[in-house]
Amino acid sequence: MEQMADEELCVLAASGNRMAEELLVTRYNRLVRTCARPFFLFGGDSEDLTQEGMVGLIKAVREYDASKEASFRTFAEICIRSRLYSVLRAAARDKHAPLNQSVPLDTPFFDSNSYTSGTNNLAQRNPEDDLIDREHTAALLSGVRKQLSEFEAKI
Known part of the structure; x- marks a missing residue:
């Protein structure tokens, strides 16, 4: 199989031969990295783009005619x-920015501040920390209430 031409391997891969598909992916790994190198994905790294390029390569293997x-x-x-460009276009749309940049209003129960240093026992919690946490929570809620409209405050 190693000596077969790429086009022949594509025919085998299209018929379901996994070894032919893997061999083509191995052969063209360098091409994927070369294509992904000049691009930058905000919030991602070069490996994310390489993976997306690999998706494009697998599509090419399966759809080659x-x-x-x-x-x-x-x-x-x-x-x-094409795969890299479509990923970069989708990232540039910033469609999910409000979800990715939002801050939760309520603190999870198992927050890192809910325990004293090194212990996981709530019974050993310092009363002073409880008071400070309550004051901090009250200040946060007050700040949030100032930002809400009358309609939002009713809800």
């Missing part, structure tokens, strides 16, 4: 770059 008279390498590069 030799009758279109293009080499597999050309088709793979187009699929990889």
